[in-house]
Amino acid sequence: MHNKRYPKVNYIGNKEKLADWICDYFPKDAESVFDAFCGGSSIGYEAKKRGFRVLSNDVLKINYFLAKSLIQNKTQTLDANDLEILFSSKPFKGFMYKNYGEVFFFKEECMELDLYRKNIEKLSCEYKKTIAFTLIRRAMIRKMPYSRFNLNWDKIKQLRDEEYSYEKYKRKRAYHNESFKSHFLQNLDAYNAAVFDNAKENIAYNEDVFELLPKLHADVIYLDPPYTGTMNNYHGFYSLVDEYIASKKLKPFDNNFREKKSALELFDKLFSNLSNYKYWFLSYNNNSYPSKEDLIEIISKYSKNIQVIEKPHNYQITGKDKKSTNTEYLFIVKNENYKAL
Numbered sequence: 001m002h003n004k005r006y007p008k009v010n011y012i013g014n015k016e017k018l019a020d021w022i023c024d025y026f027p028k029d030a031e032s033v034f035d036a037f038c039g040g041s042s043i044g045y046e047a048k049k050r051g052f053r054v055l056s057n058d059v060l061k062i063n064y065f066l067a068k069s070l071i072q073n074k075t076q077t078l079d080a081n082d083l084e085i086l087f088s089s090k091p092f093k094g095f096m097y098k099n100y101g102e103v104f105f106f107k108e109e110c111m112e113l114d115l116y117r118k119n120i121e122k123l124s125c126e127y128k129k130t131i132a133f134t135l136i137r138r139a140m141i142r143k144m145p146y147s148r149f150n151l152n153w154d155k156i157k158q159l160r161d162e163e164y165s166y167e168k169y170k171r172k173r174a175y176h177n178e179s180f181k182s183h184f185l186q187n188l189d190a191y192n193a194a195v196f197d198n199a200k201e202n203i204a205y206n207e208d209v210f211e212l213l214p215k216l217h218a219d220v221i222y223l224d225p226p227y228t229g230t231m232n233n234y235h236g237f238y239s240l241v242d243e244y245i246a247s248k249k250l251k252p253f254d255n256n257f258r259e260k261k262s263a264l265e266l267f268d269k270l271f272s273n274l275s276n277y278k279y280w281f282l283s284y285n286n287n288s289y290p291s292k293e294d295l296i297e298i299i300s301k302y303s304k305n306i307q308v309i310e311k312p313h314n315y316q317i318t319g320k321d322k323k324s325t326n327t328e329y330l331f332i333v334k335n336e337n338y339k340a341l
């Protein structure tokens with residue numbers, strides 16, 4: 001077991017607090033884990049620490065960059081020379097300024113982002129670039145009220161007003177007004193220190209899960225799809241960062257588990273595609289759709305060996321001060337039709 005610390009990522013719906021509980025159930029005969037909806041990579045990171053060969057995937061580019069930096073990357077970190085490259089020269093009016101000035105950030109802040117975006121290209125290797133993007137992401141999240149990019153500008157300005165925030169919530173939340181650079185530097189050591197080699201060839205992917213499932217093999221597949229019927233608009237939350245990376249506007253991705261009317265079909269499609277995986281692990285909860293019973297019915301079409309473990313778990317809902325109380329489910333399925341390669 002590697003003694004490493006997962007850095008502060010702050011991913012909506014993350015499994016950071018459940019990672020030990022989930023990974024403790026991974027079977028003794030398993031050597032590889034495919035984290036197919038990796039999000040902020042909390043499970044992939046824990047599995048990497050435990051010595052598994054980890055495959056990671058997410059449809060969002062920034063999550064792929066996180067996985068590339070923390071899961072696939074073995075040695076590369078950012079040093080003083082890289083920082084000089086990143087923070088040199090003058091802010092200018094680029095993609096962020098033109099499209100998102102006074103939409104998510106102030107105009108001057110957008111110009112800074114445009115400068116960092118350009119400078120990242122000058123870094124000497126892919127891993128350094130992905131780490132830089134993950135640190136810019138962290139800075140963008142810290143400056144954004146509720147840590148998600150689907151608020152309107154009036155609300156953002158109001159919540160970034162420290163006097164208002166203090167009056168209303170008794171917290172100034174001054175970190176929203178600290179610079180990107182300051183947040184970047186505050187998190188740099190933790191992200192650098194989180195890079196390690198577990199002596200396995202870990203790989204990150206950036207595809208729609210349905211494209212990838214038939215192409216890969218692993219002992220365990222861990223499935224943590226968006227929970228249908230909950231706050232789960234991942235395109236809305238985070239695609240701004242993907243647009244920053246691509247320097248262009250992007251359409252929402254398909255197969256997103258948002259709509260109740262297509263959820264049953266998507267789950268069926270998911271389980272019908274898992275023949276390359278010996279054990280299937282699915283996270284879900286009691287406040288989402290479909291129900292535990294419906295999921296068992298779908299899964300049992302493909303394997304009858306199903307166990308459901310339950311645990312009380314509170315998710316902090318961003319933007320609300322109260323927490324919601326849930327029972328978290330972990331479905332553990334042994335694939336009865338699995339044939340080793």
Ligand SMILES: C[S@@+](CC[C@H](N)C(=O)[O-])C[C@H]1O[C@@H](n2cnc3c(N)ncnc32)[C@H](O)[C@@H]1O
Nearest residue numbers: 013014015037039040042059208209224226255
């Ligand atoms: C509940 S989150 C995963 C959280 C993650 N386990 C963690 O600890 O941070 C679900 C993820 O599924 C991704 N996703 C949704 N639909 C997808 C699809 N069709 N293919 C690949 N990834 C998808 C979303 O981008 C989101 O990051």
